[in-house]
Amino acid sequence: MTTSSVATEAAAVAAPVFSPKDFKSSLKPIWCPGCGDFGVLQGIYRALAAIGRPSHEIAFISGIGCSSRIPGYTTAYGFNSVHGRALPIAQGLKLANPDLLVLVAGGDGDGFSIGGGHVAHAIRRNQDLTYLVMDNQIYGLTKGQLSPTSRKGLHTVTSAYGSLENPVNPLMYVMGYGAAFVAQGTPADIPGLAAMIEEAIRFPGFAFVNIQSPCVTYGEPDQQIKVHKKVMKRLEDLGHDSSDRVQAFDRAQSYGSELLTGVFFRDPDPPPTYGSLIRARKQELMASAPRREDILDMFVQD
Amino acid sequence: MQVFDSGNVAAATSVKLARVQVVAAYPITPQTPLTEKLSQYVDSQVMDAEYVAVESEHSAMAVCIGASSAGARAFTATSSHGLLYMAEQLHWTAGARLPMVMCVVNRAVGAPFSIWNDQQDSISQRDCGWIQLYASDHQEILDTVIKAYRLSERICIPVMVCYDGYYLSHTYMPYRVPEQSAVDAFLPPYTYRHTLGPEKPTSLNTVTLPGGRTDIHGNFAPGYMELRESLDSEMKKAVAIYSEIDAEYLDIAGRGGDPIVQCYLCDDAEYVAVALGSMGRQLHDVADGLREEGIKIGVLSLAMFRPFPADILRAQLSGRKALIVFEKAFSPGQSGALRSELQAALYGEASQPELFNYILGLGGRSYSSVDFRSSIIESIQRKPGETGRCEEIGWIGLGR
Ligand SMILES: Cc1ncc(C[n+]2csc(CCOP(=O)(O)OP(=O)(O)O)c2C)c(N)n1
Ligand code: SF4
Numbered sequence: 001m002t003t004s005s006v007a008t009e010a011a012a013v014a015a016p017v018f019s020p021k022d023f024k025s026s027l028k029p030i031w032c033p034g035c036g037d038f039g040v041l042q043g044i045y046r047a048l049a050a051i052g053r054p055s056h057e058i059a060f061i062s063g064i065g066c067s068s069r070i071p072g073y074t075t076a077y078g079f080n081s082v083h084g085r086a087l088p089i090a091q092g093l094k095l096a097n098p099d100l101l102v103l104v105a106g107g108d109g110d111g112f113s114i115g116g117g118h119v120a121h122a123i124r125r126n127q128d129l130t131y132l133v134m135d136n137q138i139y140g141l142t143k144g145q146l147s148p149t150s151r152k153g154l155h156t157v158t159s160a161y162g163s164l165e166n167p168v169n170p171l172m173y174v175m176g177y178g179a180a181f182v183a184q185g186t187p188a189d190i191p192g193l194a195a196m197i198e199e200a201i202r203f204p205g206f207a208f209v210n211i212q213s214p215c216v217t218y219g220e221p222d223q224q225i226k227v228h229k230k231v232m233k234r235l236e237d238l239g240h241d242s243s244d245r246v247q248a249f250d251r252a253q254s255y256g257s258e259l260l261t262g263v264f265f266r267d268p269d270p271p272p273t274y275g276s277l278i279r280a281r282k283q284e285l286m287a288s289a290p291r292r293e294d295i296l297d298m299f300v301q302d
Numbered sequence: 303m304q305v306f307d308s309g310n311v312a313a314a315t316s317v318k319l320a321r322v323q324v325v326a327a328y329p330i331t332p333q334t335p336l337t338e339k340l341s342q343y344v345d346s347q348v349m350d351a352e353y354v355a356v357e358s359e360h361s362a363m364a365v366c367i368g369a370s371s372a373g374a375r376a377f378t379a380t381s382s383h384g385l386l387y388m389a390e391q392l393h394w395t396a397g398a399r400l401p402m403v404m405c406v407v408n409r410a411v412g413a414p415f416s417i418w419n420d421q422q423d424s425i426s427q428r429d430c431g432w433i434q435l436y437a438s439d440h441q442e443i444l445d446t447v448i449k450a451y452r453l454s455e456r457i458c459i460p461v462m463v464c465y466d467g468y469y470l471s472h473t474y475m476p477y478r479v480p481e482q483s484a485v486d487a488f489l490p491p492y493t494y495r496h497t498l499g500p501e502k503p504t505s506l507n508t509v510t511l512p513g514g515r516t517d518i519h520g521n522f523a524p525g526y527m528e529l530r531e532s533l534d535s536e537m538k539k540a541v542a543i544y545s546e547i548d549a550e551y552l553d554i555a556g557r558g559g560d561p562i563v564q565c566y567l568c569d570d571a572e573y574v575a576v577a578l579g580s581m582g583r584q585l586h587d588v589a590d591g592l593r594e595e596g597i598k599i600g601v602l603s604l605a606m607f608r609p610f611p612a613d614i615l616r617a618q619l620s621g622r623k624a625l626i627v628f629e630k631a632f633s634p635g636q637s638g639a640l641r642s643e644l645q646a647a648l649y650g651e652a653s654q655p656e657l658f659n660y661i662l663g664l665g666g667r668s669y670s671s672v673d674f675r676s677s678i679i680e681s682i683q684r685k686p687g688e689t690g691r692c693e694e695i696g697w698i699g700l701g702r
Contacts, residue, residue: 064415080415082383084358113357114328114387142329145338146355157338158329158355160345165355 018052020045023074030069036213037067037134039187039225043211044074044103044132046194051101051201058101061090063110065141067134067213070105078103084115087122087131094127098275101201102128108135112148112168123177123206127274130200130207135170136215136223144218151256154220171252171264174208175245180267181207182248184260187214188228192261199263205273212259228259235262243268303479309470312440312477313379313405313463314339316447318349319485320403323374323492326354326365330384331417332467333407337379359384363391363404370400371506373497375451379405381467385423386411389430392460396431396533398507399458401494403450404432405443406464407471408579408630410665418666419467421579425607425631425639431533433461433540434608438564438582440470441477442605445557448485452547455492457536466580466630468666484554537609544606562611563618564603567593571600572623573682574655575674578604578640581628581663588674599678604640612647620648624656626681628674630663637695645692656684662698673698 023045031037048058060078062068063086071078081089090104111119111133122129138156139145145158149170153162174182181203185193193211200207214223240262241247248265272280305315313336317325325344327337344353356362359380366376380388385406395402406424410416424434435450437443443465450461465471498504510526517523524532541562548561566586568574575585582603592599602618604611619625629638636642641659648654658681662669677696 082412114359116357139329142331142334145329145334148357158341158353160342163355 016052016054018049018054020049023048023055023076025073025075027072029073031066032217034214034216034225035066036136036187036211036215036223036225037070039190040067040132040134040193040211040213041070041073043185043187043190043193043197044070046190047197047201048074048076050194050198053101057099058103059090059093059097060103060105061086061093062104063106063115065107065110065134065139066215067105067107067136067140068110070132070134076103084110084113084118086110087115087118087129090129091122091125091127094129094275098128102130103201104129104131106133107140107147108133108137108149108168108170109139109147112170112173116148116168119174120177123174123179123208125274126180126205126271128205130197130203130209132197132200132209132211133170134213135210136213136219137167138215138218140215140218156218167256169252169255170208170210171255172249175249175252175265179208179265180205180270181263182210182252182265183208183263184210184212184255186212186225186228186232186259186261188225188232189261192234196261196263199266203266204270232259232261235260235264240264242266303481304476305479306474306476307440308335308472308474309440309443309465310336310407310472311339312444313447313465314343315479316444317377318343319480319482320377320448320451320489321351321375321486321491322349322377323351324354324366324369324376325351325378326356326362326369326376327378328356328359328362328380328384330359330381330409332409332419332471333379333381333384333405336405336407336471340377359387360391363388363395366402366404367391367395367398367400370395370402370494371398371498373492373494373499375455375492376402377404378402379407381407382409382411382417382423385427389427392427392430392432395460397529399533400460401451401454401458401492402460403447403454404460404462405447406462407467408464409467416665419469420630420664420666421464421466422631422664424462424464427462428608428639431459431537432608433459433537434606435461435463436578436605436607437463437465437470438580438603438605439477440475441557443470444477444479445551445555446605448480448489449544449547449551449558449561451489451492453540453544455494456543456547457540458494459533459537459540464579469580478555478557480555488551488554540609541606541611541614560605562604562606562614564605565618566601566603568600568602568618570598572598573626573678574600574602574619574622574624575626575628575678576602576604576619576640576644577628578607579630581630584671585628585674588671588678591671591675592678597678597682607640610643610647612643615644615647616651619644619655620651621653622655624658624681626658626660626678628660628662628677630661632661632695635693637693642692656681657692658684658696659694660696660698667699667702669698
């Protein structure tokens with residue numbers, strides 16, 4: 001951390017300035033060479049530096065999977081939890097300490113198969129969390145089985161002649177449940193990804209970023225950073241209006257056939273977060289609560 | 303036919319030979335190669351079955367519940383957290399008296415996160431109403447799964463076939479594979495008495511009131527408690543029934559004869575080392591070495607943990623000088639579960655052996671024959687009457 005000491009007359013303490021390196025832990029990632037998660041991690045470091053909160057104010061929770069190793073490679077507090085349970089654990093954490101910046105990470109398996117049931121509830125509860133899914137359309141850690149986002153027809157070790165199942169479309173999935181911030185990125189464009197993650201963190205409420213992070217070992221041959229670079233299309237270049245939910249739904253349908261990156265939907269009028277509702281409810285009840293003396297009076301006869 | 307392959311492939315081969323009709327599974331190390339193999343058998347039509355690549359273990363067991371209720375022979379396999387995530391359905395399957403076999407490829411449980419072997423996963427599920435069998439080598443994995451279907455379908459209680467992750471799942475050993483025709487003769491197609499089907503619409507497992515009731519014919523209808531009692535009494539019969547089934551298997555496969563406990567050098571043994579799973583095999587070498595030094599030691603490998611074969615264990619073990627119980631799981635605040643249960647089984651016997659309990663291999667901590675040997679010697683050298691108290695644990699390899 002570098003502190004730019006701008007001495008003022010009042011000798012005020014200068015706001016700390018962070019660099020991406022400040023969020024890099026001493027652990028060396030053990031991902032396969034070329035794994036997309038390396039680039040994602042760079043994007044996260046940059047986003048956290050731009051946000052400018054010290055690591056001890058950040059909690060990073062993940063499930064289990066290759067991508068769920070991410071928290072350990074940052075200097076934030078956090079842990080690998082149980083496969084599929086990152087979201088509820090993060091919700092408990094945020095409730096207990098609302099001042100923390102809480103990030104959640106995991107794979108498409110963690111988020112949309114074994115943990116799929118939690119996504120809907122995290123969205124409708126709308127706590128201020130940022131959920132990053134490293135969507136590689138495969139179970140990476142367990143070595144290449146069919147995942148919920150694997151395309152129909154994909155040959156894997158659990159679908160020797162091609163999958164017969166339709167994939168989940170994570171973008172439609174979260175929008176269907178009313179998510180107010182939905183974006184998609186790729187480590188082929190680290191600056192774009194970093195900006196998107198930063199925006200997701202700044203968004204008040206549940207924010208979802210689907211990251212197409214190539215699994216170079218078990219993924220399809222086109223799961224390569226260089227292929228992503230060629231085929232990706234930025235939503236902003238397409239004239240996309242991210243405040244328009246219908247347009248967002250429309251564009252999200254291209255998941256699986258096109259690689260669109262950017263913010264699909266950002267609610268221009270973000271719904272209140274769970275935390276703010278709790279605070280408001282408390283105030284309301286406090287305001288209408290009878291005074292202690294008045295309650296006692298009810299039991300005391302003249 | 304003799305083959306040389308991994309324990310997981312031995313398990314997959316037995317599932318194929320058992321003509322399982324529905325497999326539902328979610329990958330988890332070290333089970334994954336087993337269910338991947340089954341998926342390939344199904345896809346390539348080597349097996350006439352359906353394979354569902356479900357979204358979690360909870361769903362895997364639920365699919366098997368549905369399949370078994372509709373009359374299909376169902377199979378799943380898992381490890382560690384996968385087994386624990388199924389816990390709700392495990393109780394349900396047993397309570398609903400659904401025949402089924404599941405392989406549990408033993409692995410440690412988090413936190414902290416560990417992918418290595420111990421037996422805490424299956425031991426922690428000992429009270430869910432499933433029969434628990436433990437295999438100690440690849441041949442036993444294969445034979446046990448086939449026999450487990452016979453047992454499960456005969457008494458309508460699901461069976462876990464447990465084997466040590468990596469030690470057995472990922473190592474290669476030679477084993478014999480029986481002919482399909484022999485297995486077919488041994489294990490006829492599954493016909494369940496209470497199959498859900500359009501011919502006889504039924505609603506199963508509705509809310510059961512605390513008290514018994516008379517049914518529409520005026521007969522006493524068993525309530526919740528009667529059904530629980532029957533699970534217990536029927537499960538206890540499994541010891542004898544499994545022995546009968548094993549005798550039949552011996553006829554077709556030429557292997558078997560000691561399905562509940564396997565005793566090695568026990569005839570004249572003053573001391574007996576007791577263990578579940580692959581440790582039993584490793585202890586054979588240790589016993590051979592100690593015998594050369596004149597120590598009269600034998601090994602008892604327990605292949606059935608639920609029901610607990612107390613009669614057989616009493617017959618085998620009372621009168622020995624000491625039992626040294628090695629376990630790769632324990633109940634925090636007490637001791638190894640096997641040790642507690644052995645002690646309970648031997649309580650009140652005229653001549654009770656001293657009992658020593660060692661916990662080892664947790665989270666994959668390595669152990670060797672030297673560890674077994676020194677623990678046995680340490681136990682033997684304790685003075686008579688210095689028996690380990692029931693909560694006393696000797697930890698092998700701590701701080702290593
Ligand atoms: C209850 C449970 N079931 C299964 C597993 C095994 N497991 C670990 S990670 C994983 C899936 C990994 O895929 P994904 O979540 O997409 O993450 P990736 O490794 O691809 O980043 C599985 C099945 C587990 N750890 N816990
Ligand atoms: S298996 Fe795939 S997802 Fe996992 S580290 Fe390797 S490339 Fe990355």
